[in-house]
Amino acid sequence: MNVAEKPVIAPDSLIGQRIQKKDAPEKAAGKTRYIQDMVVPGMLHAKILRSSRVHARIKSIDTSAAKALPGVHVVLTAADVPDQQPIGVARDHLPLKGERVRSQRDEIAAVAADSEEIAEAALKLIRVEYEDLPVIATPEDAIKPGAPLIHPAPLDADGRPQALPPKTPIAFAGKADNIAMRFDYTHGDIAQAEAESDVVVEDTFQLHYVTHCCMGVSGVIAEFDASGNLLMYSNTQVPFLHKREFAEYLNIDPSRVRIIQPPIGGGFGSKLDIYPFEVICIFLARAAKRPVKMVFTREEEFLASPTRQPVLLTLRSGCKKDGTLTFRQVHTLHDNGAYTSWGATTPFVMMQTFSSLYRVPACDYHTTVVYTNNPYAGSFRGYGNLQATFAIEQHMDMLAEKIGMDPLDFRLMNAQDAGEVTGQGMTFKSCGFKECLTTAAERSEYRKKHADNLANRDAPGPVKRGIGIASMLHVGGGAKIYPSDGCGTILKLDDFANVTLITGASEIGQGSETVLSQLVCEELGLPISAVTVVNNDTAITPWDVGVHASRTTFIAGNSAIGAARKAKAKILAAAAKKHGCDEVELDLRGGFVIRADSGEPLVELARLMRNLHFSDKAELVMTTFYYEPPSVHQDKAFKGDVSAAYAWAAQVVEVEVDTDTGIVKMTKVTGTHDVGRVLNRLGLEGQIEGGVVMGQGYALTENLIVENGITRNPNFRDYKLVTAPEIPEMDITFVESMDGEGPQGAKGVGEAPAICIAAAAANAIYNATGVRIFALPFTPEAVYRALRGAAPKPHWQAWKPE
Amino acid sequence: MTAIERYAAPQNLDEALGILQQGEVTILAGGTDLMPQTKAGRIAFKPTLMNIGRIAGLKGVTLDGEHLRIGALTTISELLRDPLVAQHAAVLAEACDHFASDQIRNAGTLGGNINNASPAGDTLVPLIVLDAEVELASKPNGSVATRRMPLAEFFTGPGRTKRAANELLTAVRIPLPKPGHVARFYKFGTRPALDISTISIGIAGIKRDGALTDTRVAFGAVAPTPVRAPRTEAALEGRRLDAAAIEAAADAARDEVNPIDDVRASAWYRKELIHNMTRRMLDHVAHA
Structure with a gap:
């Protein structure tokens, strides 16, 4: 256990207050300048020609007419960039495709022109001859014996495999099968655990494609200066990782790459990888010797930005009659699409949920990630956890029903306490799991409503009411997936006691600027308005791994506190010296140096700062701090305490199911989150409400329809985001478990609220109708079919490669 | 690429029908269907783009003997608020309450919704069950001619109607409801x-x-x-x-x-x- 004592909150403390986001006035006034608004002198506009086929050999590309169009500066194909390097975690993805297209999104050519209109017109003049190849449209087809290969090895002129040096990337060497990645994890004795089980359930679950739908679509501006240094204006969530990777692709020193992030209109994980459009834009800028801007259209964003990982998943779960969970055995088939991005690595998170959400004595987990001709999946808020939780939390209800136990009691019986270590080696330090369950259940009157709904299932009338509960476990103290999970801070105070907080942590709309400012102000006794945050330029800001894994408040927060405490020590030492007292007798509050015991102001901080600066022995208050969490990298068996803290939530979803139409109306969500400690109450509520709605969209409305590799609904008309009238009433409460390592006791919460909504909705629909649905989303037609017994249950023969 | 060669904004019906008679005209009213469809390449602009928005006589809801007469340029928002519609054709207002969004309702017109001839057009089904007729005007040989047709017979396919190229849909007429309707x-x-x-x-x-x-x-x-x-x-x-x-x-x-x-x-x-x-x-x- 590592739990801090909750301090008495000073009346002027900012902790736990409702603080308006620092960027809110700019955004509300429409003054924020996103990348869409940016104009760089001399800039050209770029467009990409994408494949009109799903899987084909490219026989020829003719760009002559496009090049001849007035206003066109550069037209590039793969042949023009022989130095291009493969991108992505598996190095299987060349930005411009020369020989073969493998999905509808594939980039064949790119144009830089005086205007977007000219670039668009030039694309229409490019002639591409294709020779169609058989399409692999499902992951099941990809693993059939004799299935066509998505990345076949290239042959030499005589039709023989080329001799290539070892470690040649897949993009050049090919892959002898369609298996992109596999993950195998186990703890405990599955056979014995199954033998001890009184009840075993097995089901296949099918999780669909959804996509992020950021208001700010993907975009980049690339320019080279006269010395060949690259400057990029980019929406990335991971500027420092990208700086290094772009340098690698361009074969230049990373110090020559600078990334500036304009305000980012949402990320949610979509901006966590490098994509072809960014590299292509750099190539265009290099060829044109001009700045080049490329911004997606909304349709392009649907077609060519990543999706959430679709999953086919077979779960076996067991328990004893007394309610003790015994084991979970999981096989999943991940549709990788044609290229590998972060979606393929979602098993890192999924297996944590299977191994450690509730006490699981034995767990056996296998994922096979296979290439197809479909769109490829990336990282998306929750990172596999929505998919895993959807299966687990339905099985929790099903097991409870089989042994005749109340579903809440069953969960409470298996929920962990602080101090427990899971089979995967996650050590639960602060842990408010049970309190989340009981609070959400009590506030929603879960037990009573659950029983009432069961009693009313067969009452007349087409509309049935249901209530369902689910809980979630996620990293809350960063995640050590890279050798470092750290973040640096530089902090300085000026003559007026204003603070400039220079942090590696990016703001992508999640509110990090505000919460980091709050943490600094709490140390220095200053109002939030005293802080200016600089966080968007790799030439200025210190290292950070990026915005992912719900880590920013925890990691960057601890880093900011570290820098602020060093500044405070320096200030108090100077004040003590000047006023002839001991620094331990002093504190900072309300813009003053005060006497700690009486609260009596000693000197205004701004005045002290000026005195320090305007002297022949001038001293500046400038500090740095680097925070690296005490977590560990997983070992080869995927075991280890990967996060410095873990977060829980329980959510209760109430629905009304119209059995005449299949419409599921989400009427209320009661959520209780173990956030460690509430820092910015307003920001926290906003982030949770937004996450709940994202989870609602995943559960009920959003569905990127991909048929034979073609995305059928790349628009907001037919890809249904939740709209305002559909948003349920929400009752959001917090458990303050006061994490001993967290900044002021707080833990990460960014991804948490979206994770268990779909699972709770499934349980609620079952409570209402007695029908359990194993495939998402619960669109009206899907639900109606299930209610009429006209929906085939997902089926997959669990499989893993030998 | 657009191929508009001429923009016309006639002030009255007579003038508009004269322009239509010359042929090759795209009619613009609210633009809420026309603009996205031309942008998406589903329909092409004709050389003349005629904005009928300034023709005052095509606006408004009136009683015409035993009929409710709704001008083709009446917007969906106006239908929602109109007291005569509320009294005599409430089901039409109800349909308008399910119509797109406020912004589109403010610009989109009843005539546009009818001429767009979408099988899913929100006002069409209520108008058909109210026995609505469309009024079509043209100027074939120097003088204005008008004909009427039941709306139920007006549509021939998605985006296609019996309106001739030289005709303008001027109004919709709905018989006043009988007792017990x-x-x-x-x-x-x-x-x-x-x-x-x-x-x-x-x-x-x-x-x-x-x-x-x-x-x-x-x-x-x-x-x-x-x-x-x-x-x-x-x-x-x-x-x-x-x-x-x-x-x-x-x-x-x-x-x-x-x-x-x-x-x-x-x-x-x-x-x-x-x-x-x-x-x-x-x-x-x-x-x-």
């Missing part, structure tokens, strides 16, 4: 706002002694055009609205429609919705 509209979308109908249903008639006469039933989004449903009407006509009659009518409705599978719904589901919601609407009519 009831009318209902139902639109099924997968969400409550900003949605295109998966199916829509209009039912109207004179309710007397628990039975419907002069029965009108129409469906949207189940055929290439909005359609009247004669067999469903026949199943209801003159029969007491008891459970058996309602079920028979709902069955007839399901058998009568022949929808397609598309990205929004399967044909099977559309037929199920037609059945279930026709039944629910008739239940409401019976108990009203």
